Amino acid sequence: MPSNAAYDLAVVGAGPAGSSAARRASQLGLRVLLVDKAAMPREKTCGGAVSNRAQGYLDFSLPLHLLDSECYGARVRYGALSSEGRCSERIAVLVSRERFDSFLLQKAQESGAEHRMAHVRDVQDEGRTVLLRTPVGEVRARAAILAHGAHGNLYQRVRPQDTLAESGICLEARVPAAAAPLPPGLIDIHFGVAAFGYGWVFPHGTYCSVGVGGLRDRFSRPREAFEGFCEGLGIPARDIRARGHFIPCGGVRRTLAANRLFLAGDAAGFVDPFDGEGIAYAIRSGQLAAESVHESLRGHEDFCAGARGYTARCHSEFGRNLGYSLLVTRLMHRFPDLLLRIFAGDRRVLERYLEVPMQDLSYQGFLAWLALRMPVSLLKGALAARRTA
Numbered sequence: 001m002p003s004n005a006a007y008d009l010a011v012v013g014a015g016p017a018g019s020s021a022a023r024r025a026s027q028l029g030l031r032v033l034l035v036d037k038a039a040m041p042r043e044k045t046c047g048g049a050v051s052n053r054a055q056g057y058l059d060f061s062l063p064l065h066l067l068d069s070e071c072y073g074a075r076v077r078y079g080a081l082s083s084e085g086r087c088s089e090r091i092a093v094l095v096s097r098e099r100f101d102s103f104l105l106q107k108a109q110e111s112g113a114e115h116r117m118a119h120v121r122d123v124q125d126e127g128r129t130v131l132l133r134t135p136v137g138e139v140r141a142r143a144a145i146l147a148h149g150a151h152g153n154l155y156q157r158v159r160p161q162d163t164l165a166e167s168g169i170c171l172e173a174r175v176p177a178a179a180a181p182l183p184p185g186l187i188d189i190h191f192g193v194a195a196f197g198y199g200w201v202f203p204h205g206t207y208c209s210v211g212v213g214g215l216r217d218r219f220s221r222p223r224e225a226f227e228g229f230c231e232g233l234g235i236p237a238r239d240i241r242a243r244g245h246f247i248p249c250g251g252v253r254r255t256l257a258a259n260r261l262f263l264a265g266d267a268a269g270f271v272d273p274f275d276g277e278g279i280a281y282a283i284r285s286g287q288l289a290a291e292s293v294h295e296s297l298r299g300h301e302d303f304c305a306g307a308r309g310y311t312a313r314c315h316s317e318f319g320r321n322l323g324y325s326l327l328v329t330r331l332m333h334r335f336p337d338l339l340l341r342i343f344a345g346d347r348r349v350l351e352r353y354l355e356v357p358m359q360d361l362s363y364q365g366f367l368a369w370l371a372l373r374m375p376v377s378l379l380k381g382a383l384a385a386r387r388t389a
């Protein structure tokens, strides 16, 4: 029976998840409306590291003018310990989210998606259609993908609200590059400055993204931690305007779809809890959600099968790995003086870990390798401590 919907699919949020969903759905021939409450380009609090994994999910290359700098490795610190790990290949590029997200939106529009600026106040599943309510009118579609990020509560139409243990909080600011110099090609990660999280310095050419983030149930004073972190870097905190943002803790099993409503990106909770990477999973989950909606519409509107298929594909492609990342995170932060010390003190451990974002190793593989490496790392740490005593 034909529905009275103007669109096959409405996508809420034009971040990486929403724009990727809209592009894939349009390519599959669906009539797509992509709605965002912000005028583009809009600010997004983010370190702006776009991994190889993320770039590999895109069906186009990023133009050179979008790339602020390149990342080949990391310098990791924990207390007085510091180690540097470098790969022969590039791990990620650093972008400004304003320009990156605008580019992804442009790619969605190029493939046929219609873009509209409107704040979606509510979404209702009406059985055969979904209804979006905005201050400038209502929109009906045959299905909706909710990709509104970590803020807002529309996702609660599909799953319960995240608990404080399932969500993180970050403070981030841009400082002139000269204020936080880094070795070429490296990003800086500081453990121990945020509970169940870390502090970072990511280079963007003329400026650096500086921030702290940790789990909300443990990280009670983010402002103080941020100021302490900046002061430790030699940057007077009073001169900095920091922006706060929530970030979901991935690896937790969440409901991803209910009938005609699908969640993607941060709204679905897809962020690596150990390193904070979310852009890759936003892009991929948006694409998978779009494919599932398309299959459901083609398969006589069987949205239960679509929701099941979407959940299974997210789990097998990256959800399982995020589950192991959560295990690594919990272990590292529960025994920081043992495990974070090894991570920041044994260069081989850091180099092996870098194979995870390079996609050469899973978190499960890293964990198994780390268990075998532990005696060597501990011995190296003890000898280093004796030498400096």
Ligand SMILES: Cc1cc2nc3c(=O)[nH]c(=O)nc-3n(C[C@H](O)[C@H](O)[C@H](O)COP(=O)(O)OP(=O)(O)OC[C@H]3O[C@@H](n4cnc5c(N)ncnc54)[C@H](O)[C@@H]3O)c2cc1C
Residues within 6 Å of the ligand: 012, 013, 014, 015, 016, 017, 018, 035, 036, 037, 038, 042, 044, 045, 046, 047, 048, 049, 050, 051, 118, 119, 120, 121, 147, 148, 149, 150, 151, 152, 154, 170, 171, 172, 211, 213, 245, 246, 247, 264, 265, 266, 267, 270, 271, 276, 277, 278, 279, 280, 282
């Ligand atoms: C401080 C910080 C640093 C980070 N650094 C990195 C990093 O370096 N690398 C990385 O991979 N990940 C990083 N992440 C995670 C990454 O930013 C997110 O995982 C990613 O942006 C998720 O994309 P998304 O499309 O789901 O949501 P978003 O990018 O948040 O986009 C959501 C969009 O929805 C719109 N919207 C919201 N509500 C509504 C509504 N009701 N109606 C209409 N529109 C709406 C918003 O305006 C926005 O444009 C970081 C996160 C934080 C907080």
